[in-house]
Amino acid sequence: MQTTKYSRQRESIKDYLAHTKEHPTADTIYMKVRETYPNISLGTVYRNLNLLVEQGEVLKISCGDGSDHFDGTTKPHYHFICTTCNKVMDLPALSLDHIDTLAGANFAGKIEGHTAFFYGSCPECITKTSNS
Numbered sequence: 001m002q003t004t005k006y007s008r009q010r011e012s013i014k015d016y017l018a019h020t021k022e023h024p025t026a027d028t029i030y031m032k033v034r035e036t037y038p039n040i041s042l043g044t045v046y047r048n049l050n051l052l053v054e055q056g057e058v059l060k061i062s063c064g065d066g067s068d069h070f071d072g073t074t075k076p077h078y079h080f081i082c083t084t085c086n087k088v089m090d091l092p093a094l095s096l097d098h099i100d101t102l103a104g105a106n107f108a109g110k111i112e113g114h115t116a117f118f119y120g121s122c123p124e125c126i127t128k129t130s131n132s
Helices: 008-016 026-034 043-055 099-104 124-129
Strands: 060-061 068-072 078-082 088-091 119-120
Touching: 008 026, 008 043, 026 068, 043 060, 068 088, 068 119
Parallel strands: 078 119
Antiparallel strands: 060 068, 078 088
């Protein structure tokens, strides 16, 4: 395995993702990291995000709105995607570990894991709709 040279900019991206509950896009991360590293380019942010995803240090969430979202929490957990505003949120305390067993019951292969997204309206969009 190739070792990657240390980068302050990459560490800044990881630190930002580790300390936010949001699931920002690369553009949002770029704007945030620019506060510390004003000369960073959007291309550098994309390259570092792709490297962090490849190394398993960051999750990339493709949710159909045309832009990927990123998550610094890599332990298994589930996401909710708002179909109105495209916000991505963690679903806390949800355990579907048994789904691998259920899915494998009539399958001759070996299931090693799963990914699941839940879709609907987030609390903010529900509030906006009911106040309209």
